[in-house]
Amino acid sequence: MVTIKDIAAKMHISTSTVSLVLNHRYDKRVRPDLARDILRTAEEMGYHYNELAASLRKGATHTIAFISDQVATTPYAGEIIHGAQDAARQLGYMMFIIDADGKRNLEQDLSHMLGWGVGGYIYAKFANRLVSVPHALNDRPVVVVNATERNGAHPSIAPDEVGIGYSATKYLLDAGCRRIAYIGVGVGTLAQTGRMTGYKNALHDAGIPFDNRLIVRVSQGTPAFEAVERLLDETKPDGVFAFNDARAVYVYDYAFKHGLTIGSDLSVIGVDNHEVICDTTVPALTSVELPHYEMGFWGACKVISMIEGGDPITENRATPAYHAVTIPTVSGDKSPALIPCAIIAKQSVVGEVS
Amino acid sequence: MVTIKDIAAKMHISTSTVSLVLNHRYDKRVRPDLARDILRTAEEMGYHYNELAASLRKGATHTIAFISDQVATTPYAGEIIHGAQDAARQLGYMMFIIDADGKRNLEQDLSHMLGWGVGGYIYAKFANRLVSVPHALNDRPVVVVNATERNGAHPSIAPDEVGIGYSATKYLLDAGCRRIAYIGVGVGTLAQTGRMTGYKNALHDAGIPFDNRLIVRVSQGTPAFEAVERLLDETKPDGVFAFNDARAVYVYDYAFKHGLTIGSDLSVIGVDNHEVICDTTVPALTSVELPHYEMGFWGACKVISMIEGGDPITENRATPAYHAVTIPTVSGDKSPALIPCAIIAKQSVVGEVS
DNA sequence: CTGAAAGCGCTAACAT
DNA sequence: ATGTTAGCGCTTTCAG
Numbered sequence: 001m002v003t004i005k006d007i008a009a010k011m012h013i014s015t016s017t018v019s020l021v022l023n024h025r026y027d028k029r030v031r032p033d034l035a036r037d038i039l040r041t042a043e044e045m046g047y048h049y050n051e052l053a054a055s056l057r058k059g060a061t062h063t064i065a066f067i068s069d070q071v072a073t074t075p076y077a078g079e080i081i082h083g084a085q086d087a088a089r090q091l092g093y094m095m096f097i098i099d100a101d102g103k104r105n106l107e108q109d110l111s112h113m114l115g116w117g118v119g120g121y122i123y124a125k126f127a128n129r130l131v132s133v134p135h136a137l138n139d140r141p142v143v144v145v146n147a148t149e150r151n152g153a154h155p156s157i158a159p160d161e162v163g164i165g166y167s168a169t170k171y172l173l174d175a176g177c178r179r180i181a182y183i184g185v186g187v188g189t190l191a192q193t194g195r196m197t198g199y200k201n202a203l204h205d206a207g208i209p210f211d212n213r214l215i216v217r218v219s220q221g222t223p224a225f226e227a228v229e230r231l232l233d234e235t236k237p238d239g240v241f242a243f244n245d246a247r248a249v250y251v252y253d254y255a256f257k258h259g260l261t262i263g264s265d266l267s268v269i270g271v272d273n274h275e276v277i278c279d280t281t282v283p284a285l286t287s288v289e290l291p292h293y294e295m296g297f298w299g300a301c302k303v304i305s306m307i308e309g310g311d312p313i314t315e316n317r318a319t320p321a322y323h324a325v326t327i328p329t330v331s332g333d334k335s336p337a338l339i340p341c342a343i344i345a346k347q348s349v350v351g352e353v354s
Numbered sequence: 355m356v357t358i359k360d361i362a363a364k365m366h367i368s369t370s371t372v373s374l375v376l377n378h379r380y381d382k383r384v385r386p387d388l389a390r391d392i393l394r395t396a397e398e399m400g401y402h403y404n405e406l407a408a409s410l411r412k413g414a415t416h417t418i419a420f421i422s423d424q425v426a427t428t429p430y431a432g433e434i435i436h437g438a439q440d441a442a443r444q445l446g447y448m449m450f451i452i453d454a455d456g457k458r459n460l461e462q463d464l465s466h467m468l469g470w471g472v473g474g475y476i477y478a479k480f481a482n483r484l485v486s487v488p489h490a491l492n493d494r495p496v497v498v499v500n501a502t503e504r505n506g507a508h509p510s511i512a513p514d515e516v517g518i519g520y521s522a523t524k525y526l527l528d529a530g531c532r533r534i535a536y537i538g539v540g541v542g543t544l545a546q547t548g549r550m551t552g553y554k555n556a557l558h559d560a561g562i563p564f565d566n567r568l569i570v571r572v573s574q575g576t577p578a579f580e581a582v583e584r585l586l587d588e589t590k591p592d593g594v595f596a597f598n599d600a601r602a603v604y605v606y607d608y609a610f611k612h613g614l615t616i617g618s619d620l621s622v623i624g625v626d627n628h629e630v631i632c633d634t635t636v637p638a639l640t641s642v643e644l645p646h647y648e649m650g651f652w653g654a655c656k657v658i659s660m661i662e663g664g665d666p667i668t669e670n671r672a673t674p675a676y677h678a679v680t681i682p683t684v685s686g687d688k689s690p691a692l693i694p695c696a697i698i699a700k701q702s703v704v705g706e707v708s
Numbered sequence: 709c710t711g712a713a714a715g716c717g718c719t720a721a722c723a724t
Numbered sequence: 725a726t727g728t729t730a731g732c733g734c735t736t737t738c739a740g
Binding site: 094101115 | 429
C-alpha cells in the first residue's frame with residue numbers, strides 16, 4: 001500500500017506538501033508545477049487516499065446511513081436508495097445501508113454506526129404515514145423520507161397526496177369525464193385521506209357535486225373485486241381514479257368481464273406507475289408516479305446539509321440524474337416538505353394516443 | 355468522546371488491558387472481576403468502540419459493499435439487500451451500498467471504497483443472465499448474486515431455473531392438468547431457456563409428449579395479450595405455466611373476457627410471487643418464489659468467508675431470519691451455486707383451497 | 709512556499 | 725496478569 005509518506009520520500013519533499021496537494025487545497029501555498037508533479041507521481045505509484053486515516057484524524061467521516069425497517073418489502077425502496085446514493089456520491093459521501101427489522105438489531109447497528117462515526121441518517125418508509133423515528137436516533141441528524149415525522153422533530157419529505165388526487169382527477173375531467181369514481185383503501189393513511197381530499201377539491205373546482213355513491217374503499221382479493229364490480233355496475237361512471245395501480249387492475253378485470261374497452265368506454269388512472277402493472281395492462285395504465293428517486297436525492301442532500309451546512313442543490317454541488325418533478329430546496333423550512341408528482345400518460349384515459 | 359485511554363486513566367490501569375477486555379479476548383490474561391469492572395465502567399462512561407481507529411491499526415475493516423447497476427429498477431433488490439445485510443450484521447460487518455449506473459461512477463466509487471478499505475464486494479443483478487463483473491473489481495473478493503458469472507472468474511449464485519420449470523409444471527400435472535401451455539419471454543435469457551427445459555423435462559417424465567403449439571413467447575402489452583389469446587383459443591389447455599406473474603396476468607384477462615374461472619376451468623402458475631400481482635389477482639395467483647433473501651444472505655456469507663475463511667452458515671455464525679428454501683453451503687465449489695425455489699400455493703390451480 | 713512534528717484512538721509486540 | 729510503547733496514514737499547527 002502506497003502512502004503519502006512514500007510519495008514524499010520518493011520526491012524528497014514533505015508529507016504536508018503532498019497532503020495539501022492531494023486535498024486540492026494548495027491555492028497559493030505550493031508551486032503549481034510541483035503540485036502537478038505530485039499528482040502525477042501519486043497516480044503513477046497507484047496511490048489511494050486513505051479515508052480511514054483521514055477520518056480518524058479529522059474526527060469526521062463523510063458517511064451517512066440509509067435506515068429502513070422495510071427495505072425488503074418496499075417495491076420502490078430501490079429508487080429511494082438510488083436517489084440518495086446519487087446525491088451522496090456527488091457530495092463525497094459513502095452510504096451504509098441498514099435494514100432495521102426489530103428493535104434489538106437497530107440498537108446494535110446504531111452503536112456500530114457510532115463506532116464508524118456515521119454523521120447522519122436517512123430514515124425511509126414504504127408509504128406515507130405519520131412516523132416517529134426510533135428513540136436511539138433522536139439527538140442526531142436525521143431526515144425522514146417518504147413519510148411524515150409525527151412531531152416535526154426531524155425534517156421530512158413526503159409526496160403531495162392532495163396534489164396527487166387533485167391532478168389525477170383533473171386529468172380525467174380534462175379528458176371529458178364527468179362521473180368519476182374513486183377507489184380507495186380501507187385504512188385511513190395520509191395517502192388515503194390526502195388523495196381523496198384532492199379528488200373532492202378537483203370536482204368542486206370543476207363545479208361537479210361530490211357523490212358519495214361513487215366512492216368505494218377496498219383492500220384486496222375477491223371481496224375487493226366484488227365491491228368494485230358493484231360500484232361500477234350501479235353507478236356507471238365514465239372515469240375512475242384508483243388509489244393505486246393494484247386497485248386499478250380491478251377496473252380492468254371488470255372491463256374484460258363486461259365487454260368494455262378501457263380508454264374509450266371507461267377511463268382509469270392509478271398511482272404508483274408500477275412498472276409491472278403499467279406495462280402489462282392492456283391498454284397500458286396511465287398513472288401518477290411517486291417521486292421516489294427525487295425524495296431519496298433530497299433526503300441525502302438535506303442530511304448532508306445538516307452536517308456541513310449549505311444547500312447542495314441550489315449550490316449545484318449535486319445534480320439529480322433523473323427527475324420527473326422539481327426537487328424542493330433543502331433550505332426550505334416547511335416540514336414535511338411536499339413533493340409534487342407527475343402523471344405518466346399511457347393509454348387508459350380517453351383521448352390518449354395508443 | 356470517551357476513549358480507552360479515558361477508561362484506563364479513570365481506573366488506574368493500562369490501555370492494553372482495557373483494549374483486551376473490550377475485544378472479549380481476555381481468556382486467561384485479565385482477572386474476571388477486573389474485566390467485569392472494565393465493561394461496567396465503559397458502559398457507564400458511554401464508551402463507543404472506534405471502528406475507524408481499530409481498522410486503521412489492524413489494516414482490515416469489516417466492511418463489504420453491495421454493488422448493483424440496477425438497485426433502482428429491481429423490484430426485488432430490497433430482498434437481496436435485506437438478506438445480505440442480515441448476514442453482514444451477524445458477522446460484524448457494515449455494508450456500503452453503491453448504485454453503479456455508468457462506468458465513470460463505478461470507477462470513482464471503487465477508488466473511494468478502496469480508500470475505505472472495503473474488503474469484499476457483492477455484485478447483484480436483477481435477472482439471471484450471464485454477466486461479467488466490471489474490470490476494476492476483478493482482482494478482489496467478489497461474489498455475483500442472482501446472475502451467473504460468465505467465465506466462472508468469481509463465485510456466483512443463481513436460481514435453479516430448470517428446477518423452477520420442472521416443479522411448476524409438475525405441480526400442474528399433480529393437480530390433474532394434462533394439456534399444459536407455456537408462456538415464455540422473447541429474449542433467450544438463462545431464465546427463459548432454463549424454465550422451458552424444466553417444463554419439457556417434467557412433461558417427459560410424466561409421459562406426455564411435448565407439443566410445440568402449446569408454447570408462446572411474448573413480450574408485453576397488446577401484442578402479448580393477443581398472442582396469448584390466440585394460443586388459448588386454439589389449443590384450449592387446462593393448465594398454463596407462465597414465465598412470470600406478469601405474463602400470467604394475460605391468462606386472467608383471457609379468462610375474464612371469455613367467462614372462464616381460473617382455478618377450476620383453467621389452472622395457472624407464475625414465477626416471482628410478485629406481491630402486487632399475487633395478492634391482487636382474483637383468485638390469487640399461485641407462483642414460484644425466487645429466493646432473493648436467501649441469495650443475498652448467501653452472497654454476504656460467501657464474500658466474508660473469502661475474506662476471513664470459514665463457512666459462517668455451517669458454523670452457525672449467521673442464521674437467516676427467513677428462508678423458504680435451504681441455503682447452499684458457502685464452501686461448495688460449484689459455480690454458479692443453484693438455489694432451489696419454493697412454490698407459494700394460492701388459488702389459481704385446480705384443487706387448491708380458496 | 710515548504711518542512712517538522714504532534715497526535716487522532718486503537719492494537720500488538722515486548723517488558724515487567 | 726498487567727503495563728509500556730511504537731506505530732497505522734493522515735492533517736494541522738507552528739517554524740522556518
